[in-house]
Amino acid sequence: xxxxxxxxxxxxTFTSPALKFELVAQCSVRMTCTTRARASILTLPHGIxxxxxxxxxxxxxxxxxLTPEQLEATNCRLCLNNTYHLGLKPGQEVLDxxxxxxxxxxxxxxxxxxxxxxxMVSLLKLxxxxxxxxRFLSPHDGSPMLLTPEHSISLQNSIGSDIxxxxxxxxxxxxxxxxxxxxxxxxxxxWLDRCIAAHKKPESQNLFCIIxxxxxxDMRRECVxxxxxxxxxxxxxxxxxxxxxxxxxxxxxxxxxxxxxxxxPRYVMGxxxxxxxxxxxxxxxxxxxxxxxxxxxxxxNAITKHGxxxxxxxxxxxxxxxxxxxxxxxxxxxxxxxxxxxxxxxFVHHNAAKExxxxxxxxxxxxxxxxxxxxxxxxAIIQDRFPAFVKEFFANLYPDxxxxxxxxxxxxxxxxxxxxxx
Amino acid sequence: MTVxxxxxxxxxxxxxxxxxxxxxxxxxxxxxxxxxxLPIDTPNFIAITSRGAVPHITPDNAEKxxxxxxxxxxxxxxxxxxxxxxxxxxxxxxxxxxxxxxTRLHSFTATPPSVTTILSARRLPAVPAxxxxxxxxxxxxxxTGFQSLTTTEYHSAVEALRPDIAIPLADLTHTTTxxxxxxxxxxxERTDEWTVEWFSALSNSNVSTxxxxxxxxxxxxxxxxxxxxxxxxxxxxxxxxxxxxxxxLPDLESHxxxxxxxxxxxxxxxxxxxxxxxxxxxxIDLFTLPFLNQISDAGLALSFTFPxxxxxxxxxxxxxxxxxxxxxxxxxxxxxxxxxxTNCACYACTSHHRAYIHHLLHAREMLGWTxxxxxxxxxxxxxxxxxxxxxxxxxxxxxxxxxxxxxxxxEADFPEGMAERPRARGYQFKSVGGGEGKRNKPAWGKLxxxxxxxxxxxxxxxxxxxxxxxxxxxxxxxxxEKEGR
Numbered sequence: 001x002x003x004x005x006x007x008x009x010x011x012x013t014f015t016s017p018a019l020k021f022e023l024v025a026q027c028s029v030r031m032t033c034t035t036r037a038r039a040s041i042l043t044l045p046h047g048i049x050x051x052x053x054x055x056x057x058x059x060x061x062x063x064x065x066l067t068p069e070q071l072e073a074t075n076c077r078l079c080l081n082n083t084y085h086l087g088l089k090p091g092q093e094v095l096d097x098x099x100x101x102x103x104x105x106x107x108x109x110x111x112x113x114x115x116x117x118x119x120m121v122s123l124l125k126l127x128x129x130x131x132x133x134x135r136f137l138s139p140h141d142g143s144p145m146l147l148t149p150e151h152s153i154s155l156q157n158s159i160g161s162d163i164x165x166x167x168x169x170x171x172x173x174x175x176x177x178x179x180x181x182x183x184x185x186x187x188x189x190x191w192l193d194r195c196i197a198a199h200k201k202p203e204s205q206n207l208f209c210i211i212x213x214x215x216x217x218d219m220r221r222e223c224v225x226x227x228x229x230x231x232x233x234x235x236x237x238x239x240x241x242x243x244x245x246x247x248x249x250x251x252x253x254x255x256x257x258x259x260x261x262x263x264x265p266r267y268v269m270g271x272x273x274x275x276x277x278x279x280x281x282x283x284x285x286x287x288x289x290x291x292x293x294x295x296x297x298x299x300x301n302a303i304t305k306h307g308x309x310x311x312x313x314x315x316x317x318x319x320x321x322x323x324x325x326x327x328x329x330x331x332x333x334x335x336x337x338x339x340x341x342x343x344x345x346x347f348v349h350h351n352a353a354k355e356x357x358x359x360x361x362x363x364x365x366x367x368x369x370x371x372x373x374x375x376x377x378x379x380a381i382i383q384d385r386f387p388a389f390v391k392e393f394f395a396n397l398y399p400d401x402x403x404x405x406x407x408x409x410x411x412x413x414x415x416x417x418x419x420x421x422x
Numbered sequence: 423m424t425v426x427x428x429x430x431x432x433x434x435x436x437x438x439x440x441x442x443x444x445x446x447x448x449x450x451x452x453x454x455x456x457x458x459x460l461p462i463d464t465p466n467f468i469a470i471t472s473r474g475a476v477p478h479i480t481p482d483n484a485e486k487x488x489x490x491x492x493x494x495x496x497x498x499x500x501x502x503x504x505x506x507x508x509x510x511x512x513x514x515x516x517x518x519x520x521x522x523x524x525t526r527l528h529s530f531t532a533t534p535p536s537v538t539t540i541l542s543a544r545r546l547p548a549v550p551a552x553x554x555x556x557x558x559x560x561x562x563x564x565x566t567g568f569q570s571l572t573t574t575e576y577h578s579a580v581e582a583l584r585p586d587i588a589i590p591l592a593d594l595t596h597t598t599t600x601x602x603x604x605x606x607x608x609x610x611e612r613t614d615e616w617t618v619e620w621f622s623a624l625s626n627s628n629v630s631t632x633x634x635x636x637x638x639x640x641x642x643x644x645x646x647x648x649x650x651x652x653x654x655x656x657x658x659x660x661x662x663x664x665x666x667x668x669x670x671l672p673d674l675e676s677h678x679x680x681x682x683x684x685x686x687x688x689x690x691x692x693x694x695x696x697x698x699x700x701x702x703x704x705x706i707d708l709f710t711l712p713f714l715n716q717i718s719d720a721g722l723a724l725s726f727t728f729p730x731x732x733x734x735x736x737x738x739x740x741x742x743x744x745x746x747x748x749x750x751x752x753x754x755x756x757x758x759x760x761x762x763x764t765n766c767a768c769y770a771c772t773s774h775h776r777a778y779i780h781h782l783l784h785a786r787e788m789l790g791w792t793x794x795x796x797x798x799x800x801x802x803x804x805x806x807x808x809x810x811x812x813x814x815x816x817x818x819x820x821x822x823x824x825x826x827x828x829x830x831x832x833e834a835d836f837p838e839g840m841a842e843r844p845r846a847r848g849y850q851f852k853s854v855g856g857g858e859g860k861r862n863k864p865a866w867g868k869l870x871x872x873x874x875x876x877x878x879x880x881x882x883x884x885x886x887x888x889x890x891x892x893x894x895x896x897x898x899x900x901x902x903e904k905e906g907r
Contacts, residue, residue: 060781060782060785061781061785062782062785062789062790064787064788065478066789067483068773069773085785089781090777090780104777314506317510335520335523339482341481342481342520342523343532344517344532346513346514347531350473350514351473351475355847356791357478357479357480359788360788361480
């Protein structure tokens with residue numbers, strides 16, 4: 001307790017107009033733990049967020065069937081909205097008339113928005129990137145449209161998100177074209193300058209840069225240096241989770257975090273598998289987002305510490321246990337506790353793919369699991385037992401240690417955790 | 423007629439009539455209470471579940487926000503036989519009970535213990551079965567298709583699940599057409615036989631039996647009804663009546679007055695609140711309202727109160743019974759879901775606004791239907807509270823006046839509701855002759871690339887149309903590209 005208190009007293013803090021970042025604990029400064037994992041407190045315009053954190057994705061200003069009240073009850077204090085989707089529905093005019101996305105969805109905590117660039121590339125096959133912006137066909141009438149850094153920022157200003165992302169030139173990391181990759185990286189830097197210039201509310205909204213450069217570590221390092229020179233309040237590592245090998249993913253994250261300053265939040269975009277989260281925390285990342293936990297819930301899948309369970313399988317038809325034993329979510333927590341529903345696997349099985357309620361229940365459970373995983377990682381970092389946490393996490397997931405994914409073993413060995421050591 | 427401490431048969435149930443407007447079949451206020459459940463003040467309604475859940479409402483939201491303390495469950499929602507597991511025992515029969523979930527029905531469906539459960543064989547409304555019923559079984563429609571449910575199977579289901587109220591099997595056609603007199607007679611005879619069988623088989627005294635009263639003239643089912651009155655009322659086995667047609671009540675009043683103190687539950691499918699008011703005046707105590715779930719799916723927010731609000735100059739002409747929130751006029755409206763005159767205090771009205779629901783309907787986000795369900799159940803709940811207060815404080819004249827006024831202030835029917843509906847499932851609907859067409863436009867086109875369901879267009883467009891837009895645009899581009907090369 002005293003040791004913790006002493007550490008708390010010596011927090012190092014970074015402040016910018018709309019953000020405060022306090023580093024609470026760090027593995028790498030201690031002899032017992034050599035990973036780059038960090039625990040910190042991020043203060044945003046809509047309240048405090050403890051890092052590391054997983055941010056569930058409320059694509060169209062709604063977390064897939066959960067009421068904002070239910071989302072709040074999972075202890076979520078920062079969720080995502082997608083600029084591309086909100087730009088189409090309800091549209092910028094409506095957002096301006098209502099007074100932003102917080103007011104639209106009745107969510108009084110923090111919101112992070114992406115730039116819309118990723119959807120241009122992932123959803124619209126015929127998008128074309130030029131120096132001016134992303135050209136695409138309007139899904140409304142097929143007419144050519146242009147998303148520029150200025151337009152993206154203007155939309156995000158209308159949304160009023162606490163954290164906005166710059167428009168970046170996203171190409172798949174596995175793209176073999178080095179010239180195009182360099183062009184994308186350098187263009188992303190130029191677009192950041194345009195985003196900063198277009199940003200109208202720096203006192204109430206934070207703009208994060210996005211590091212690009214594909215899988216080329218030198219290009220990534222160069223991008224980091226150029227982005228850091230622009231001094232944004234937070235830094236994102238982008239372009240990943242696009243089908244690259246996990247080894248490469250880890251190398252990129254590690255190469256970037258090595259160069260990043262301690263006192264700024266680091267956001268790895270688009271990752272959400274529990275293993276990826278835990279390894280990325282060890283590599284020094286703080287923030288993550290992904291639609292997978294909520295999407296897989298709608299397919300009837302529950303995330304548990306022993307892996308993903310498909311509730312549609314017949315074996316769960318007469319399984320009257322909770323979705324996950326020991327889980328504290330409103331579905332699973334013991335029935336004598338406050339707010340417990342007493343939902344069984346059998347009930348979820350009964351309604352999976354049949355009633356929306358089953359999807360809502362699994363969404364609630366999965367979001368809770370992801371947030372709780374990061375909360376426990378944070379506790380472990382603060383209590384100086386993060387390596388033990390990581391080992392326990394993998395032991396739960398893979399009963400047989402020979403099945404550990406080699407990318408995770410290698411990545412963790414690089415930061416001083418030997419998963420296979422007994 | 424004021425009957426205090428009415429013991430209507432089952433030791434687990436108590437029905438008190440607090441005030442009746444006249445002897446017999448007329449509006450009355452009462453209180454229906456089951457051991458361990460929250461009492462239900464009548465006239466009132468109970469929520470209809472689908473597969474054990476009020477559609478779109480998770481159990482935590484049901485407990486916190488749904489202003490109803492009863493849940494109707496259909497056995498056919500729980501006894502499907504999946505192709506590969508034809509022999510399996512329905513899982514619900516193996517559910518375990520806990521202090522929080524005192525019956526298998528509560529525990530399997532995670533229904534809070536405060537909620538009174540009603541078990542019947544068929545969903546409300548039921549999909550008509552092509553093969554009809556037999557002498558000892560009814561046809562039910564499960565998620566894996568039609569199957570027959572024998573009387574003995576149903577009895578053991580009731581014993582195992584222990585609902586607070588059980589409805590014995592009735593020989594019903596589930597069609598809107600009136601059965602011919604020959605069919606009607608057979609309905610009465612079979613239901614009579616099944617009821618005799620029911621009472622001799624049922625041993626669980628915690629289950630209260632509400633005997634079905636058939637939607638056929640009293641003259642055809644009088645034998646059956648007098649058996650209920652003479653054989654099962656005195657023994658205390660008959661706890662209430664389940665009416666499939668409220669217009670049988672005046673005949674009951676004249677021919678079997680001994681049945682009148684029993685609580686009356688209606689499976690009459692009233693299409694509007696005007697019909698509810700009429701049936702209340704006939705003496706219905708407890709309603710099931712299939713229109714509620716349908717209204718929410720249609721993107722409509724109920725907007726009436728009882729008694730109707732005083733006349734105001736801003737609101738000329740008949741008022742709508744519900745507001746279509748998919749209408750573009752609500753796109754930027756920060757008003758609560760129903761007009762401020764209704765003072766709705768539901769979670770949806772206090773925490774959200776029309777613009778959000780409009781957006782959610784437009785984006786086909788499931789939360790829209792959740793919030794509408796919460797709101798619509800709250801409006802109906804206040805409606806019944808208003809009816810009870812009018813009867814208790816005013817009496818017959820006041821109720822009649824207020825009902826008349828309600829009919830002039832509000833429109834006769836619900837608006838259509840232009841929003842796209844949630845995806846329909848097989849166990850909810852059955853193609854009748856084929857060729858009805860799809861209710862929703864297809865979510866995906868040929869050359870999508872929009873796997874997230876994201877073919878959306880601009881705000882002023884109605885849902886669905888723009889999806890054709892994107893597919894068309896992409897197809898056109900693809901053609902151009904090919905030609906270019």
